[in-house]
Amino acid sequence: MDNIILIGFMGCGKTTVGQQLAKRLKYDFLDTDKQIEHINGQPVSKIFETAGEAFFRKLETETVKELIGRLHHTVVSVGGGLPVTSGNAKLLKELGTVVYLETPREVLEARLLNDTTRPLLAGKDGLKNMSLLYDKRLPFYKAAADIRLETEGKSISEVVDCLQEIANNKI
Ligand code: S3P
Numbered sequence: 001m002d003n004i005i006l007i008g009f010m011g012c013g014k015t016t017v018g019q020q021l022a023k024r025l026k027y028d029f030l031d032t033d034k035q036i037e038h039i040n041g042q043p044v045s046k047i048f049e050t051a052g053e054a055f056f057r058k059l060e061t062e063t064v065k066e067l068i069g070r071l072h073h074t075v076v077s078v079g080g081g082l083p084v085t086s087g088n089a090k091l092l093k094e095l096g097t098v099v100y101l102e103t104p105r106e107v108l109e110a111r112l113l114n115d116t117t118r119p120l121l122a123g124k125d126g127l128k129n130m131s132l133l134y135d136k137r138l139p140f141y142k143a144a145a146d147i148r149l150e151t152e153g154k155s156i157s158e159v160v161d162c163l164q165e166i167a168n169n170k171i
Contacts, residue, residue, distance in 0.1 A: 003096030
């Protein structure tokens, strides 16, 4: 098992950290949202708008299934809701070593305050929805993770340092 899978709430830094980690390890990088957008030819927000969230969740599961077995030496950044869908935690563990980037709610709230790209945060109740989702998802992230990494107080590069060490010990 030679892939590293980054999970966590929207805004926890999965993509930025994942890209930098991949560079350091000389791994490939893949983002499940980008993969879905590439295959469907539409941004995630458009898929939500036209086909609905349930359809997007199906695409997420299909995407992970398709990656198992064919992906090697890759850091994978996973959409925030993907580990919550029933069965996906098991699939992620088949795909690689799953690391949960733990970030406190207040830090995420500050980062996501003016976000316009994520459909689940759209509208005036965006932050309230975020808080509800945060509570609901925490147990799923913890259950899906092989390793938990606290990111509070760490710069991106320090988080990448920790992940590099984990990768060196695990892979
Ligand atoms: C979602 C997170 C997004 C994206 C979609 C839904 C979620 O990815 O998959 O907007 O349900 O948390 P990021 O976690 O990369 O923002």
